[in-house]
Amino acid sequence: MKKIGFLSFGHWSASAHSETRSAADFLHQSIDLAVAAEELGVDGAYFRVHHFARQAASPFPLLAAIGARTSKIEIGTGVIDMRYENPLYMVEDAGAADLISGGRLQLGISRGSPEQVIDGWRYFGYAPAEGDTDADMARQRTEVLLELLKGEGFAQPNPRPMFANPPGLLRLEPHSPGLRDRIWWGSGSNATGAWAAKLGMNLQSSTLKDDETGEPLHVQQRKQIEAYREAWKEAGHEREPRVSVSRSIFALTNDLDRAYFGRDRHSRDQVGMIDENTRAIFGRSYAAEPDELVRELKEDEAVQAADTLLLTIPNQLGVDYNVHVLESILTHVAPELGWR
Numbered sequence: 001m002k003k004i005g006f007l008s009f010g011h012w013s014a015s016a017h018s019e020t021r022s023a024a025d026f027l028h029q030s031i032d033l034a035v036a037a038e039e040l041g042v043d044g045a046y047f048r049v050h051h052f053a054r055q056a057a058s059p060f061p062l063l064a065a066i067g068a069r070t071s072k073i074e075i076g077t078g079v080i081d082m083r084y085e086n087p088l089y090m091v092e093d094a095g096a097a098d099l100i101s102g103g104r105l106q107l108g109i110s111r112g113s114p115e116q117v118i119d120g121w122r123y124f125g126y127a128p129a130e131g132d133t134d135a136d137m138a139r140q141r142t143e144v145l146l147e148l149l150k151g152e153g154f155a156q157p158n159p160r161p162m163f164a165n166p167p168g169l170l171r172l173e174p175h176s177p178g179l180r181d182r183i184w185w186g187s188g189s190n191a192t193g194a195w196a197a198k199l200g201m202n203l204q205s206s207t208l209k210d211d212e213t214g215e216p217l218h219v220q221q222r223k224q225i226e227a228y229r230e231a232w233k234e235a236g237h238e239r240e241p242r243v244s245v246s247r248s249i250f251a252l253t254n255d256l257d258r259a260y261f262g263r264d265r266h267s268r269d270q271v272g273m274i275d276e277n278t279r280a281i282f283g284r285s286y287a288a289e290p291d292e293l294v295r296e297l298k299e300d301e302a303v304q305a306a307d308t309l310l311l312t313i314p315n316q317l318g319v320d321y322n323v324h325v326l327e328s329i330l331t332h333v334a335p336e337l338g339w340r
Contacts, residue, residue: 001338002309002334003244003309004044004309004311004334004339005043005076005244005311006044006045006046006310007078007310007313008033008046008047009048009050009055010026010030010056010057010315011055011315012025012026012055017316019319020318023054029318029319030045030047030056031062031069033313034066034070034073036323038070038072041330042330043308044076044106045074045075046074046078047059047076047078048077048078049077049081051116051120052115052120063077064096064101067097067102067104068100070104074105076107076108078108078246079109079204080107080109081112082111082138083111083121083138084112084121087144087148088172091148091149091172095175096174098176098182099176105182107179107182109142109145109185110138110186110188110204111134111135111192114274119134121134146201153170154169155169155171157169183201184201184204184242184244185199185201185203188206188208188280189210190212190223193227194228194231197241200237203228203243204244204245204310205221205224205225205244206245206246207247207312209221209280210278210279217269217281218283221302222304224302226305228241229243242307243305244306244307244308245302245309246310247283247286247309247312248264248283249285249311249329251290251293251328251333252288252289253290256321260314260317263287267287270282293333309339311325
């Protein structure tokens, strides 16, 4: 059995070819898609967060709205860029969204990816401490977030408060018990995967990773997952960790599928420089008739190793088509692989 969710980047554009013309379209359609996905039996509705772009940027109102309209599906992010976040404010927003959903929030966070603007976090009023990098700043904020999510008091109460306080130091409210165990780190390297394991975070590995060995993405990811699980074991955590990988997977079941994605039949991994210092590998897309998809996915070592698969969706093709994309995987592919 494997949990299967969708991952939306939340694109919108005024293009004649887009069913998602505005931010309002994206938000309302995302809620509708999550509701429909839950009815299909999809396990998760996840959203990528990008700032300064016509994409999903403010996840907590959307996640809370989906949580209020659904009852079973996991709601999450993949991922929030911690360089932009105030961890105290984030704890309050995440706690509220988690409580509204009844404890279904799966919060993916990370140090971030290449941006639309130069050092965009500076516009939010943030900067690394002297001698630190922006990656250091993201990881430091993550450690603060994880500590705050424990729900322990840390703030000295006012001796003359507006409202009566409980005894002792105060914590941030609302506190959602259990959320600390549902934080995921979006890791692009083996080292950050091991770091996430030591801190007790679940692992998200996407279709983009540092090219550390020159091997195919799925092989490098499988090794990353193994290193993560070994670091988890060494850290002595009591619970079992979760691991997700993201893939673009399309079952070609009709002429419209073939028109949209038939060109991806022969997709291959791509390698390039994600910035001036980092060589990265970007994973292939899968597009084929269901029986061929089954054969190809059996050979994807990372997909096989993960307990959760996030299907990246073409959200601008509209809710109905994306329901079809998800239903095709659940009906024609997942059962043949033993995932359902």
